[in-house]
Amino acid sequence: MKHLAFAAGLLGASAAFAETPELTVYTYDSFVSDWGPGPAVEKAFEEVCGCDLKLVGAGDGAALLARVKLEGARSDADVVLGLDTNLTAAAKETGLFAEHSVSADYALPVAWNDATFVPYDWGYFAFVHNADAAAPADFPSNFKALATSDMKIVIQDPRSSTPGLGLLLWVKAAYGDEAPEIWKGLSDNVVTVTKGWSEAYGMFLEGEADMVLSYTTSPAYHLIAEEDGSKAAAAFDEGHYMQVEVAGKLANTDQPELADQFLEFMVSDAFQSIIPTTNWMYPAVTPAAGLPEGFETLIAPGKSLLLSETEAAEVRDAALGEWLDALSQ
Structure with a gap:
């Protein structure tokens, strides 16, 4: 029983x-x-x-x-x-x-x-860098300056990553028909394109790039969780995409x-x-x-950029094509 x-x-x-x-x-x-x-x-x-x-x-x-x-x-x-x-x-x-x-x-x-x-x-997309690697004025303050600099960047694939797609639309919203030329200039700066954010940020932390596509809020992690104030987000004068x-x-x-x-x-x-x-x-x-x-220590973009969901859908394929053309050359 x-x-x-x-x-x-x-x-x-x-x-x-x-x-x-x-x-x-x-x-x-x-x-x-x-x-x-x-x-x-x-x-x-x-x-x-x-x-x-x-x-x-x-x-x-x-x-x-x-x-x-x-x-x-x-x-x-x-x-x-x-x-x-x-x-x-x-x-x-x-x-x-x-x-x-x-x-x-x-x-x-x-x-x-x-x-x-x-x-x-x-949040806002931004390129994060080591703040103590150079004086703040030495970091690019817009995409054109980034394209002519020696900075090596890691970005994410827009076909699999929302930050990667956000970067395409950031360039498109800021430069419109000039976007293909911006990407041609940036192609030499791109070290690699990762599938997702985690891989890209990890490469940056391992010293494989000077800057990584991330967020204006990313330095808060290092400051709060690690008590490390050595990371900063570059402020771009053409605005930041939301x-x-x-x-x-x-x-x-x-x-x-x-x-x-x-x-x-x-x-x-x-x-x-x-x-x-x-x-x-x-x-x-x-x-x-x-x-x-x-x-409160984070940068506050002087200009916010955001395409409506309809506008984003309308320009997405064209922006992706521009990006692929530039990086394949």
């Missing part, structure tokens, strides 16, 4: 475990890393959802959309976290995403009224209510307070405690 009771207990435990709902969120690799937001977000959400949150790294940001398009309605994902406004138009065209009902007091530099995607952080990162619910999710709960959780203080010192971006909603000490 004792054996039967033990077996019954195991079956009961197994049934309870099987009934725990699971929410699968596709995101980018750095989000789920040990030092990224993933572990803290998972712990915080599971404390309120009574569920198992499964965060799946699927490459860099732009690779997320490619994967979801490939999987289609059969995708295991319930939510995709890590697209940005340069990709939202293309994402909506797939018909794979459902609308949301989230509202929040956003602290974004732009108005937000997107019915499909919910923002969770934002990135707003978003998440959306898949239309074919088998956990629609849980997916909605996660999107609502994203704009809560519990989630937003995690972002500044794990994803090293500005939160979409200002946390109750404000921004961490050290963020």
Whole structure:
């Protein structure tokens, strides 16, 4: 009888475990890393959802959309976290995403009224360098100066990386029809093109390049987490391109209510307070405690550049072609 009771207990435990709902969120690799937001977000959400949150790294940001398009309605994902406004138009065209009902007091530099995607952080792209490698005046202050300099840079592939795509649109927004000439000038500066941000930033930290495409907020990581003030972002006088990162619910999710709960959780203080010192971006909603000490040291772009999702979709292919032509010569 004792054996039967033990077996019954195991079956009961197994049934309870099987009934725990699971929410699968596709995101980018750095989000789920040990030092990224993933572990803290998972712990915080599971404390309120009574569920198992499964965060799946699927490459860099732009690779997320490619994967979801490939999987289609059969995708295991319930939510995709890590697209940005340069990709939202293309994402909506797939018909794979459902609308949301989230509202929040956003602290974004732009108005937000997107019915499909919910923002969770934002920032500005920038080239990060070692501040003690030379005097600040010796670093380029625009793309033309960078192209004529001896600086070696590492950038990301726009076909797989949202920073890489952001760089294309940054050049396009700043220079328009001059963009092909800018890329011809920059081609000699590019050491390599990586698939994602993590690889590129790692190469920079290993001394394989003078500058890396990243964010104005990247130096905050070194300053706050490492007490290292040796990294800085170069201020470009033609302006810096903005990135707003978003998440959306898949239309074919088998956990629609849980997916909605996660999107609502994203704009809560519990989630937003995690972002500044794990994803090293500005939160979409200002946390109750404000921004961490050290963020006030970051450069503030004199001009913000951002194409609408429609404009980004319209120029993306042409900008990619210009980039490929220049780097293949």
